[in-house]
Amino acid sequence: MHNPHPGLPEIDYIKPATLEEASRFLASHAGEARPFMGGTDCIVRIRDGVWKTKYLVDVKGLDGTDGIRFEAGKGLTIGAAVPMNKVAAHPDVQKHYPVLVEACHWVASYQLRSRATIVGNICNASPAGDTIGACMLLGGVLRVFGPDGMRDEPLNGFFKGPGKTNLKPGDIATALFLPLPPAGSVGRYIKLGRNRLGDLAIVGVTALGYPDASAASGFRFGIALASVAPVPLRASKAEEILAGKAIDEGVIAEAAQAAMDACTPIDDTRGSARYRKLMVRNLTRSALVDIWTKIRK
Amino acid sequence: MSFHRITLTINHTLYQVDIPGHLTLLQMLREKVGLTGTKNGCASGECGACTVLLNGDAVNSCMVLAAECDGADVVTIEGLAQDGEMDSLQKFIIEEGGVQCGFCTPGILMSARALLNRNPHPTEFEIREAISGNLCRCTGYNRIVAAISKAAQYEHPAA
């Protein structure tokens, strides 16, 4: 029975001065302490009693977590503490990473996105995370400060299960790096909720197409699926089909079918596994048709 | 349980408050500061009744820890009218009939204020999106949307 607290139970708020201090505290309170960004997952889950957290360690404002930096020719660094609305409103993001803007837009509500961060979305590792697919397809890499210093965590391979990632106690993601997508890329994020806005995804399909001479059609496609597997899922079989053939309606349908076959959804309050699979097929097809129409222009 | 002393501006007045770490901004406003215009409809970021402006932008105050707000600038529904003059959104929501029980109203007005501050000429759908995180069970929304649209036109008449 779902019986959350009226407010938060008596937890403590910790505001360390440096990454080192934060990391040390987190490492020495494994299981009891968590990094805290926008808090939109932390507060809900602690109130729910699902997380028995005792300390929320506010890592906003620590070294490298603030600001958005675009470096021409290289890519984009989004500080872990930057809320989604700020990311989506940034001119360089809008220009070079429109699919990320589209994905942010579908998260919850405006006021929630004033707090929620993309890095929080990633670290929370919910299969339903709306922005994760775009970050994966864009080749995102997390910059992580841990007990052993800084390291990079590429998103492909980062997710281990619902809420489980490569991060260890003491690890703090400080920023997300997104390399510059090839010129001429086109992306789409299609989210299906029960009502028009504000639901979690029944299914979310991110697709990104970009010019690539090595692909049969001259374009390569990435597809990521939300809410249809224990982790955010790359539809690699579908991607291979699209890379290996000249694109037409039939090939798109074939790829969409492959995406459907790749997913292993469950029944939950939002939708059944059967419906989810069918929607992966339909929405993947839609996204691809859309991209294919635009990318050739 | 440790306490934090924070200093912040609420509705243009400076406050110093001692709060425990688990208190949300919503709880602090209502229970420590006595500003009860901001409402609690779910305590989990879903209904928008607790919406306030934090450093100029709309947030769910139930999703913010008070301890984070040291140095912050907060505006609540009680601070929306200025110098005794109601905000145009307040006037138009009355005129359009967008208030019934009124429980969603403070949050909706704060969301709408943030919208018009960042986008003086929103389209109808942009208005609907901007308040989609504010649930209202009474009005059916259309009169609220009309009120926001009229307030926008009033504040920035199309050239």
Place this chain on the structure above:
Amino acid sequence: MAVVEKQKTNNPVGKSVPRNDVLEKVTGTAIYTDDIQFGPGLLHCRVVRSPYPHALIKKIDVSKALKLPGVKGVVTGDDFDEYIGLYLKDRHLFARGKVRFVGEPVAAVAATTEEIAEAAVELVEVEYEELEPVLDPEFGAQPGAPLIHPDLGSYERPNFIFPVAGTNISNHFKIRKGDTEAAWPQCAAIVEHTFRVPHVQHVPIEPHVAVAKMEENGQMTLWASTQSPFAQRALLAKTLHIPESDFRVIAPTIGGGFGCKAGVTMESIPCAVAMKFKGHPIKLRLTREEEFYTNFVRQGLVIHLKVGCDKDGNLLAFENRMYWDGGAYTEYGVNVTRAGGYSSTGPYDIPNVKTDSMCVYTNHPVGGAYRGFGMAELHTGVDQVMDMLAEKIGMDPVEFHKRNCVQGGDVLATGMVIHDVGIKECIDKVAQALDWGVKEPPSSPNKLRGKGIALAWKAPAMPPNAGSSALVKMNADGTVTVSVGGQEIGQGTFTAMAQIAAETLGVPYESVKVSGPIDTRYSPYEWQTVASRLTWSMGNAVRNAALDAKKKVLDMVAEAWNEDPKDLDIKDGYVISYKTEESISIKDIVVYGLPKPNDQGWIGGPVVGAGSFMPTYVTGLDAETGQGDRAVVHYTTGAEGVEIEVDKETGRITILRAACSFDVGKAINPALVKQQMEGGFVQGLSSALFEGMQLVGGVTRNPSFVDYRIATAADVPPEIDTFIVEHAQDDGPFGARGIGEHPLVPSIAAVAAALHDATGLRITNPPFSAEKVYLALLDAGLVE
């Protein structure tokens, strides 16, 4: 933007004057229950609840909880053995010996903070022994189903509720009119279908909250977010053995009710705790999650319908067998069942009717009053089956509805002769607004488009003697204060009452104030704010009180002027004489009186008018046939239609436009009537498209806004046309009858009809979620 300028609106009835409760609401200064500050003596209460749908309580151990610092005490069912219940007295304040639904209160903890109380709840150890639950009302009604209330036969009940002892049937309402068996062979077309309507929640944005305080001398005060302060006083005072006059209920501004704050819900808990901790205010507020799974629900319904008509489409026979999922106890459920029974035909004129409406105990949440009081559930079946029958006989639904809808003078299924109703006009207005008969092309090849219409009726469902009263107090500055006991729950009743008082007295609307909050110590009696009855019933009381005050003013002036009161009137705040054309402001004289004509002393004095109203003509109905002279006071009738598009890729329905029309007798305030239509329609739409409690094994799997979606601003059609029809109600103030609930009633059936028009499919059980629609399209081969 002339919003707050001083205005003067004379003769305000029928005018869309601005509401009188909005300034506080838009500035954040309106005080809701949770906003009241009670100081450091306040104790917080949290509740230990049953995790099982049906179980014996073997043992409750509170010792660990009591040891937690900050905990003041724990109360359990052992402390209170009385029964409580609005109709059937079938429940205790806390479970005793047995729990019957998930979320049932087992114990309550009082502590210095909400967090400590909550922590203590987790320390209360309860041992249960699970019993087989009843999770389906139709199964529950069968002999051999586990008995949820073995003592049903001995429960106290009013004479219009008929429980069947030895079963789970808490009320069985019957109608036997004409002879359906003889009529079936004469039918040219017959449709038979079963519908299932899920439980839904009311979802006021303000969750329930109540604070109770008992003084050392035994006086109890309850502050509650409530629609029923007087009913709460009556029920709780009796159950807790407190004299009614020592029990005071204060009802501050309320953030939406929709029925769930009617009767006694969770208020009994802080009251019970307050009796143990005298002098301390005890506060309980429900979390949103508790709001979903522990509160009264709109009970689920299984409805078997059979209806037939002749070759011209005239309805001949109708059978309706309803199993209401009343849940573990029957606060309102038994009366919803009765209302569903006597209104079971919907607004259709049918000569032969057989109805069985049964309320069945299950191990689900308790059935309460929900906007529409059974009518939305009923019409979900009845109006769909009518749409099906129209199709079968090959008749346009609009024509079919018009041919068969009730008209003034018709004898209803209960034997009551119905008053003049404007439902035909309502149908015409809706059909016209939707360009009925014109088939518009869909906006893209991926969409299907269709229109649907459905009708509604509803009578105030209440005991035959539900009364209202009002006081009209004249002030020296010429203003008027109206006191009532009905609650402003957002519907605008304080505004309508001010209009009625102003119109009756002859003063401008702006000079009338309605005093709130409702306080049973000072406010005049009102049965409850439910049943769309206030405009009509409380409006009559206010009108009577205003007439009384007016008479006192005119009598005084007549005496002073040596005139006949018949020649006097009040206009714009002045007493005028039609005979002498003299006039005098009511200011001052309504308090200080007037000098006698000979200057020897004074006459008059402070003017207070009193008025009340109670229908005296509602009759009982025969237990076996449901026949009687007058089952209800009146019916409000109307129609709604929608145009929709269905996305073939996802199954999602988009409402393109909608039209609603209701016969309200007389719109006291047309803008408020339209606002009720829009808001009610959207609430109905939300239940048509999204809402349903997912009860699995008695557990609500979606008790939060994340999991239980309601319509947002992005889900509603930008165009909702509303049309007011006015066929006066003979006993309504200025001809008015209610409109609060009705717009919600036909929404589901209207969407279902449009869905059929668009797709050719009958997807009959709401909600019509994208998933349900898509899978139906798929199974029908309409998409691959």
